[in-house]
Amino acid sequence: MTVASHAAQSFTGAILHTPDIPAGATQDRSGHVVAGDPALLIRAADVDDVRHAVRLAARERLSVVVRGAGTGLAGGAAAGAGALVLDVSGLNRIVELSADDELAVVEPGVAATTLDAAASEVGLRYAPDPASAAISTIGGNIATNAGGLRCVKYGVTSDAVLGLSVVLADGTLVHTGRRTAKGVAGLDLTSLFTGSEGTLGVIVSATVRLQPIPVRTVTIAAYFDEVETAAAASAAVLAARVRPAMLELLDAGSLREAQDLLRVRGRDAGAFVVAQTDGFGADAEAAAVRACFARFTSRVSVEEDPAAAEALLAVRRAALPALERHGRVLIEDIAVPRSRIARAVRRISAIARDHDSTIFTFGHAGDGNLHPIIVIPPDDDDAGARAQGAAAEIFATALELGGTITGEHGVGLLKRDWLARELGPDALRLQRTIRQAVDPGGLFNPGKVF
Amino acid sequence: MTVASHAAQSFTGAILHTPDIPAGATQDRSGHVVAGDPALLIRAADVDDVRHAVRLAARERLSVVVRGAGTGLAGGAAAGAGALVLDVSGLNRIVELSADDELAVVEPGVAATTLDAAASEVGLRYAPDPASAAISTIGGNIATNAGGLRCVKYGVTSDAVLGLSVVLADGTLVHTGRRTAKGVAGLDLTSLFTGSEGTLGVIVSATVRLQPIPVRTVTIAAYFDEVETAAAASAAVLAARVRPAMLELLDAGSLREAQDLLRVRGRDAGAFVVAQTDGFGADAEAAAVRACFARFTSRVSVEEDPAAAEALLAVRRAALPALERHGRVLIEDIAVPRSRIARAVRRISAIARDHDSTIFTFGHAGDGNLHPIIVIPPDDDDAGARAQGAAAEIFATALELGGTITGEHGVGLLKRDWLARELGPDALRLQRTIRQAVDPGGLFNPGKVF
Structure with a gap:
């Protein structure tokens, strides 16, 4: 590809063309596949690589699909035809760790557990603990506003993010937020980018709050x-x-x-x-x-x-691996007001019966975030379709009980249609307006979330 | 004014014309005055009034300056020529209070202490406690993302806001966020509106988190x-x-x-x-x-x-009233990384000497948010000018120490020029882009913040 060979000189990191892009680099853990092959995979080595990649994609009319460890559960990092896959897992330095100010500055490719381990040397920890903390990257945690077990007391990822550096669609590098515990100068763009699932820009650095162990x-x-x-x-x-x-x-x-x-x-x-x-x-x-x-x-x-x-x-942690022994699993992620947890679990049991599906439910009772796991046995050709029907009814139940279709995994590709149902047309239009303003060309992760 | 008399039929609340608008309704506690008289003051009685007022303003090319109790400290509610002042303090119902789900749904005119008192009847409280909690309204607390004393442990206002209902520039009513403790469906617009200082829309309802006493x-x-x-x-x-x-x-x-x-x-x-x-x-x-x-x-x-x-x-609470005995006060609001608190206080003392000003400093040592109070004695004609010089140097010091020009009071009119210095041109442009997207006509609070 002439584009790539010309552009390759600009990159410190690696650049791979279509036939050489591993299939694993086009999917996340949802297993969702987008039709076609991405045009390029760029393994960024530094922020300049990210900026070059974004500009290259804009110039060549490719979309930019950012990925870290690829552990997402909603298809957010799935990439197909016309995509430039931008792998930022190589930006993996802990740039600063300040015990006095209880904060760290990290690149997106750092795993939460790696940061946690570094912080523990000075008596601190990074509180957000998604189940994937050992294998996912903090950039992905921020992109999905990941939750975890400890967030019932210590908050979700967005509660830990003080500031971000983000490469925008025109290649500009902007800094949001601050290093201080408090601050209200201007609109809260840090929270806007946190949980934006790769649709607004590329997170290249984060200033995160640490807490005492x-x-x-x-x-x-x-x-x-x-x-x-x-x-x-x-x-x-x-x-x-x-x-x-x-x-x-x-x-x-x-x-x-x-x-x-x-x-x-x-x-x-x-x-x-x-x-x-x-x-x-x-x-x-x-x-x-x-x-x-x-x-x-x-x-x-x-x-x-x-x-x-x-x-x-260990019993709690074993639940998902135990279920994965029985086939492919759909990992759902609804949240309901806490007073409705029991009702939700009962309803899910009824949905399993109605759709002739096997569904197990565990989750975070402290904040009403439930993970119904629909098991699709390998020998049951029709189970996948029945599981989709059950999933749809689980989402509908979440909304009916005053809840949300996603507590901590994100919308990605898989829940896009349901987002419209949760938000309603006016709020969805406002979301799209903001997305359009920040990324007018729809460069970043088109077709995801909205 | 024909516009007003024609429009008055649409409103349940009161509508006042230029000569009848009290001066107090055009200022906040910063004392900042905007030139000229507002065209109208509408005291909204319900959400329909807010929608009608917004549409009326858009039609008549008036700006909308929202106000609650008028206790802001940055001039955010100051209104002058060409403004429709929209007083939402009459929307003051606690719509719902759920002990089981630890949340309340409130209208913007409710005082934080009123909510707190209602919550205390079921063993809960509303954690954010700005010093103004008894006299300010929760709508204003949300608009400025107010802090307080307890936020070192319990977070600022945005940490307590789960969802909002907002009237946009075209009169549309949108709902953001959720009732659940966690949720990541779409961009976090709740945080975007929280702290937006009246520049994006009119907050007409908020779902807020309560916590056990x-x-x-x-x-x-x-x-x-x-x-x-x-x-x-x-x-x-x-x-x-x-x-x-x-x-x-x-x-x-x-x-x-x-x-x-x-x-x-x-x-x-x-x-x-x-x-x-x-x-x-x-x-x-x-x-x-x-x-x-x-x-x-x-x-x-x-x-x-x-x-x-x-x-x-009481000693802490008496500090500001004690200083107000000596003249007009400029209440500053910087935040620095906690490790630099002592250095900031010393620098402020030096600034006081250099600018022949009287400055006292107190604040939140737990999160580095300091309030240098510059006293302007009534008998010193030149003291105001010297105080402005000192304030500028205090802002510069905050930025130099890695801090922010405002920890919890907001930018409003008073710190607008400094916002550009804190954010830099690229981040400021992004802020303006988002503002422009949400409020294309610049209807809401023009000239504030940006």
Whole structure:
């Protein structure tokens, strides 16, 4: 390709042409495939590479699909014909880490766990902990405004992002936000770019807030007969003015599968809840959590020992891998007002029956963010279609219960049609207006989100 | 005015013409005056009034200057010739308060303290606590993304806003955000409108997060010989992994003046710090705070009794009224990285000397947000000009130290020129592009912020 060979001289990083672009670089973990092959893959080595790539794409009428580790779950990084895939995972330096100001400046290719490890050397941590933290990059976490387990107490990714450096569609590098804990100078463009799923620009640097590692952490787990009592017990914890650092719920099926994968002696239960409390009040809060749980079940355990606590958490972490043993999975991501968690879980069970699908539900009881996992067995040709029907009804249920179609994974390609239903025509039009203003040519990730 | 008399039939609320508009409705607490008289003042009674007013203004080529209680400190609500002043303080219902989902839906004219009082009946509170909470409205708090004392632990206004209803320039009513704790469906327009200072639309409703009232609160105060040791002690608290719910600092002059106003026996000191800890770990955290302070001073007191604690806090609250006894005050609002607080306070003292001005500094040591107060004595004709010179140098110092020109009050009219200096031309252009996209005719608050 003449364009590429001419342009290649401008890049410090690697540039690959169509036949050499690995298939893996055109998809994310949703498995969604966009028709056709991307024209180019540029592995940026620095910010200048990003700016050159953006300008090249604009000149050659290619779209820009930014990717990091490719662990997205909504198809946001899927790329097809006419795309320039811009891989920024090579921008992976921790540029600065200030213990005094509790912040770090990082490039987008740094993994959250890598930052966390560096911060831990000075007693700090990066609070957002998406399940993918070890394998995803912070650029992708910011692009999707990723959540995690700890966000019930410590907030989601956007709560940790103080400022960004972004390459815009004309190749301009702009800086948003600040280094200070507070600041209100101008419109909050940091929050606008956070969660924009690659549709507004390329994030090339982020200033993120760090937080002290809690002085103490206690883990509490409980088995309940019914999902209703588990949800009621979770609500009781919050009503007791406890702020758990984690409050996770597994339904009966997820629990059974996770225990099976871990080969732990199966404890049959209608639902499983694992909570953590942390900080100076961890023990007092743990006692309050235990008391709340004990009102609804006799099967409660409190663990202060890290290894024993880890064993309890392992059950929650094993849920998804356990389900993936049974086939392809659709990982859904609705959020409902917390008071409606039990109703949502029940409704999902009914949807599974109605659509002859296998659905397991676990998620973040502390903030109402549920992950219904629809399993598509490999030997069932029609299961995929039935799963799509079930997914649609899950989204509709989320909206009906006053919730959202995506709590932390994003819209990407997969939920685009549902976004319109959630936002309504006027709000969607406003979203598009802003997108159009920032990226008039529709250079960045066209066809995603909107 | 024929326009008005014709239009008046459309409004449920009151409509006032030029000669009848009270001067107070054209200014905020900055005292800034915009030349000329507004054409109309509409006191909206409901959302339809707001929509009609916006459409009327667009039709008659008037600008729309929204106001609530008029307690802004940056001139954001100042209105002059060609303006339709839209007073939304009459939209003051608490529409919903859900204890289970820890949220409220409120109209913009509700005061934060009114919401707080209603929430307290179910054990909850609205965390943002700007100093003006009793007299300002939540609409204005959202428009300026107001901070407060508790935000060092509980976040600023934007952290509490889940969703908004906004009337746009064409009269469309759009809804942003959600009712759930988490959600990433589309661009984060809630954060875009929060802090937009009336330049993008009219906020007519907000869904805000509530939080449990902490089970316990402890107050710790200390007197230090030097502002450097006070700042070092504050830093030590944060390094000890304590998350104080409040960490306030007064310089020597502010302390002296506040004590004088309160007629408390003067304790001479170079600086005063008052902290609060709260929640299940309040006592343990208070002990840690005391230990940190004790490394730098022997004059530390810990109060668990609410009345005694209130007496300590009263000193902080008295600082501004005490200074207002001496003349007109310029209330500045810089924020610097926390590690630079002491340096900023020292620099401000030097600026006072250089500009022959009287400046007192107090502020939020926990997040680096400082309020240098420049006093302009009534009998000193030249003091105003000297104060402006000092203010400019304070802004320059904030930027030089890696900070911002406004931590929580906003840009409004007063800091417009400085916004360009803080953001730089490219980021400012992007801000204007977005403003232009959302409000193409420049209907809302023209001349403010940008």
